[in-house]
Amino acid sequence: MTTATIAGSQVELNDEGFFEDPEQWTEDMVPELAANEDIHELDDKHWQVIRFMRQEYFANGTGPTVRALGKTSGVSVKELYQLFPKGPAKIAARIAGIPKPKGCI
Amino acid sequence: MTENVVILGGGTGGTLTANRLRKQFSRGELAITVVDQDREHVYQPGLLFLPFGLAHGEDLIRPRHRQLKKGIDFVESDIDRVDVDGHRVVLAGGRELPYDVLVIATGARLVPDETDGLTGPGWMEKVFTFYDLPGATGLEQALRDFQGGRIVVNVVDMPIKCPVAPLEFCFLADWYFHERGIRDRVQLTLVTPLDAAFTKPRAASMLGGMLEDKGVELVTEFNTGEVDGSAGKLVGFDEREVPFDLAVVIPVHSGAEYVGRSPGLGDALDFVETDPHTLQSKVAPEIFAIGDAANLPASKAGSVSHFEGEVLVENITRFLRGEPLDASFDGHANCFIETGFDKALLIDFNYEQEPVEGHYPGPVGLPLLKESRLNHLGKLMFQWFYWHSLLPGRDIPGVGADMPRAGKHID
Numbered sequence: 001m002t003t004a005t006i007a008g009s010q011v012e013l014n015d016e017g018f019f020e021d022p023e024q025w026t027e028d029m030v031p032e033l034a035a036n037e038d039i040h041e042l043d044d045k046h047w048q049v050i051r052f053m054r055q056e057y058f059a060n061g062t063g064p065t066v067r068a069l070g071k072t073s074g075v076s077v078k079e080l081y082q083l084f085p086k087g088p089a090k091i092a093a094r095i096a097g098i099p100k101p102k103g104c105i
Numbered sequence: 106m107t108e109n110v111v112i113l114g115g116g117t118g119g120t121l122t123a124n125r126l127r128k129q130f131s132r133g134e135l136a137i138t139v140v141d142q143d144r145e146h147v148y149q150p151g152l153l154f155l156p157f158g159l160a161h162g163e164d165l166i167r168p169r170h171r172q173l174k175k176g177i178d179f180v181e182s183d184i185d186r187v188d189v190d191g192h193r194v195v196l197a198g199g200r201e202l203p204y205d206v207l208v209i210a211t212g213a214r215l216v217p218d219e220t221d222g223l224t225g226p227g228w229m230e231k232v233f234t235f236y237d238l239p240g241a242t243g244l245e246q247a248l249r250d251f252q253g254g255r256i257v258v259n260v261v262d263m264p265i266k267c268p269v270a271p272l273e274f275c276f277l278a279d280w281y282f283h284e285r286g287i288r289d290r291v292q293l294t295l296v297t298p299l300d301a302a303f304t305k306p307r308a309a310s311m312l313g314g315m316l317e318d319k320g321v322e323l324v325t326e327f328n329t330g331e332v333d334g335s336a337g338k339l340v341g342f343d344e345r346e347v348p349f350d351l352a353v354v355i356p357v358h359s360g361a362e363y364v365g366r367s368p369g370l371g372d373a374l375d376f377v378e379t380d381p382h383t384l385q386s387k388v389a390p391e392i393f394a395i396g397d398a399a400n401l402p403a404s405k406a407g408s409v410s411h412f413e414g415e416v417l418v419e420n421i422t423r424f425l426r427g428e429p430l431d432a433s434f435d436g437h438a439n440c441f442i443e444t445g446f447d448k449a450l451l452i453d454f455n456y457e458q459e460p461v462e463g464h465y466p467g468p469v470g471l472p473l474l475k476e477s478r479l480n481h482l483g484k485l486m487f488q489w490f491y492w493h494s495l496l497p498g499r500d501i502p503g504v505g506a507d508m509p510r511a512g513k514h515i516d
């Protein structure tokens with residue numbers, strides 16, 4: 001576990017860079033978290049996915065897999081990879097401040 | 106009063122549940138109805154052997170209704186939906202089946218259409234799956250005609266049935282081309298979305314080492330976006346490409362479509378939202394799920410359905426008596442992994458405990474996570490056991506539903 005300062009606040013991250021406590025996350029951290037993942041411009045679709053990831057996490061206790069995301073978030077799997085080229089479920093989970101989705105091993 | 110149990114799906118889980126319930130309750134106490142879309146019960150583990158000429162299609166099929174004990178009704182029909190609030194199943198033709206207890210056992214469905222190009226040019230010519238009977242049969246011919254080149258085995262996405270089967274396919278392909286004397290002309294590659302050969306770390310490192318020893322290349326974290334049969338390549342969502350002359354693809358799996366048409370029953374992939382320990386659905390107390398249809402974090406395997414059966418029938422009994430459910434499933438799975446040259450490995454694990462070395466079911470028994478001839482015989486024996494013990498719902502002396510810890514080298 002490491003402590004990082006994101007948008008001026010201290011947060012705890014695990015060894016793979018996922019939030020230990022999703023409650024420490026705030027929306028104003030998103031640009032900086034995204035930049036850490038090499039995503040420098042955020043459009044509405046990015047936000048749609050990030051908000052959806054959090055909603056799913058709080059409803060089900062885990063973030064969705066890419067395939068489930070493609071079926072339920074309103075953004076297709078192809079687009080998801082364009083938005084988060086290095087792996088939508090993992091990268092979006094890091095930016096959304098939730099633990100690593102259980103389905104993506 | 107006679108109560109109604111309706112079981113949707115007459116495959117592994119549905120059949121063994123019906124038979125176990127029939128032994129437990131008299132006909133006056135319980136009417137049991139099993140619904141399936143077709144009449145042929147396929148021994149699916151045999152599909153692995155078929156492409157290599159080690160099994161024959163007709164030997165893997167038996168009539169579905171003949172696997173059900175006397176006093177169980179069999180209905181052949183597709184299913185329109187479950188009316189959860191109305192406690193009834195609506196069949197495709199409009200017929201309705203009211204239930205006091207519903208068991209969902211309709212397994213997992215292959216959805217090759219969900220992957221771009223997979224069922225396009227080259228499908229069933231140079232692109233096959235061995236996960237169903239037509240695919241495995243077509244692949245047998247294609248392998249026989251194969252004289253050399255690149256074969257890729259591609260898992261498109263998890264979850265899949267029997268997650269070790271793609272590895273077994275690679276091991277058997279290595280053996281098969283050795284036997285034919287052309288192994289040096291065949292390049293074998295396993296392409297997986299996982300970050301290793303298998304989901305569980307200790308088994309993954311052991312199996313990864315075996316792939317390497319057998320000269321099977323491993324491509325990890327590959328998310329297949331398209332299967333281009335004409336150009337002969339897999340294209341990843343990250344634009345990586347893997348060329349092939351012959352592709353053996355395990356398509357994505359979903360639950361049955363009627364689950365999606367029944368509000369509240371399933372998740373995004375139409376698998377039934379199920380309590381991992383009681384097997385009760387989350388949507389209603391009188392609905393239970395068994396086998397591949399459930400969204401449990403367990404392997405989708407026949408052995409899992411077998412271990413679940415004991416717990417499920419106990420919990421249905423308790424439910425009918427108005428008692429609290431307390432029988433608990435631990436996620437126990439037990440899988441033989443065929444490794445070629447008449448050898449196999451055995452892994453035994455549950456929700457918490459990953460596969461480790463040792464022996465099963467106790468300190469004296471089959472070696473775990475270690476290649477042996479004995480395990481290969483075990484794998485072959487499983488077919489007899491499936492028809493004569495597992496489906497009839499018999500318990501095996503010394504082998505319980507809970508995963509045994511004695512005999513395992515647990516740190």
Ligand SMILES: Cc1cc2nc3c(=O)[nH]c(=O)nc-3n(C[C@H](O)[C@H](O)[C@H](O)COP(=O)(O)OP(=O)(O)OC[C@H]3O[C@@H](n4cnc5c(N)ncnc54)[C@H](O)[C@@H]3O)c2cc1C
Pocket residue numbers: 113114115116117118119140141142143149150151152153182183184210211212213235236237266267270361362363395396397398405406407408409410439440441
């Ligand atoms: C290639 C391969 C190799 C395997 N190897 C092994 C192995 O070595 N060991 C092992 O333990 N497991 C193995 N398995 C997995 C095992 O076969 C399954 O996990 C097991 O059969 C699951 O049982 P089930 O009852 O959940 O589903 P199934 O046995 O698949 O039964 C589902 C039933 O529901 C019916 N159905 C589905 N939809 C509908 C509908 N809409 N209307 C009416 N009926 C419907 C189907 O016709 C089917 O009969 C393998 C599977 C495959 C594909």
